[in-house]
Amino acid sequence: MTPGENSPSTPEDDDPFGYLYADGQARGAQPPSGGYGYPNSVSRVRSVGERTYGGQQAQSGVPQQQGTYGQPNAHYQAPETLPGGAPTSRQPAQTPARGGPNTKGLLIGAIAVVAAVVIGISIAMLNDNGDDNKSGNQAGASPTQSQTSKPSPSGSGSAAPGELPKTDASALQLGPGVTKASDIKGAKAQGGTYVTGFNHVGATVTWTINDLEKAGSYRLYVRYGIPGVDANATLVVNNKVDPRPMSMKNFGGGTPAGDWEKGWKTTWSNVNLNKGANTIQIACNDGNQCNANLDQLWLVKG
Incomplete structure (x- = not known):
């Protein structure tokens, strides 16, 4: 303007x-x-108390009914009923992953511990059974002429109650020309000694038994050593000569000729003894091959 x-x-x-x-x-x-x-x-300018809801007019002065708490309002329209509204399907809530204890690892560890315990118990039981079997075999074994190990003699003509007498080279009475030595290894007599110088006619060793509890038949075991060559001797019991020579052979044939250290063997002969005192003598007489060393002597009930 x-x-x-x-x-x-x-x-x-x-x-x-x-x-x-x-x-x-x-x-x-x-x-x-x-x-x-x-x-x-x-x-819009309206009179006090006049308002429309969803195309319906509320009368002034008439209170509108309110929906109960927690119940849907009659005039409420859900968004999904409107054009372009939210989808009707409810999406599941995503629960964040939570880190928990490694139960798989704990289970594997527990199984491993149980398996180790079971294996340990099984091995211990097997070992116990093996020891029992060995003990039973040893207890039930009977001496033979080829055995090379026996109980160590006490070196005395007396025995404890219930036991049979035993002795060794340290307690034997030696005859002419017979001595003791310890230079050859393998003797089981006290101090590693053995009787040597037995290889001549007239050589003797004597064992005196003082208090045998019962009379009867016994086996006399003798541990000896030879240089890989058979030997024998004469057995005299209570001044009676046994017509059968006591054999001291190279049992097993495993001893090389001249090897005294590997030539330790065991032999036995049957003897009849009296209750109380008895005398057992091993002698080298005419016709004997006495090239042997003597180590131990003991009795076993025959």
């Missing part, structure tokens, strides 16, 4: 908010019909 132009518009008409001021109201300014100065505004 140019100066001096007589326009039908007035300042109050140009100012959309003129109706808010006293001078604008005096000039006749009116608020716009759209509400709050904006055409087609959603706000």
Whole structure:
């Protein structure tokens, strides 16, 4: 608008908010019909107590029924019922993974411990059975002429109650030309000694038994050593000569000729003894091959 132009518009008409001021109201300014100065505004001037819900008009002064707590409101429309609303299917909630104990590893460890315990118990039981079997075999074994190990004699003509007498080279009575030595290894007599110098006619060793508990038949065991060559001797019991020579052979044939250290063997002969005192003598007489060393003597019930 140019100066001096007589326009039908007035300042109050140009100012959309003129109706808010006293001078604008005096000039006749009116608020716009759209509400709050904006055409087609959603706000409308209504009487107090009048409001519509979903196209229905509530009567003024009549209280609207309120939905019970926890129950859906009758005027509520779910978003999924509206065009473009949320989908109707409910997605399962994603539960974050939580780290827990490694139960698989613990189970494997427990199984391994149980298996180790079972294996240990089985091995211990097998070893015990093996020891029992060995003990039973040893207890039930009977001496033979080829055996090379026997109980160590006590070196005395007396025995403890319930035991049979035994002796060794350290306690034998030696005849002419017979001596003791210990230079050859393997003797089981006390101090590793043995009787040597037996290889000549007239050589004797004598064992005197003082208190044999019972009379009867016994086996006399003699441990001897030879240089890989058979030998024999004469057995005299209570001054009676046994017509059968006592054999001292190279049993097993495993001793090389001349090897005294590997030539330790065991032989036995049957003897009849009296209750109480008895005398057992091993002699080298004519016709005997006496190239042998003597180590131990003991009795076994025959």
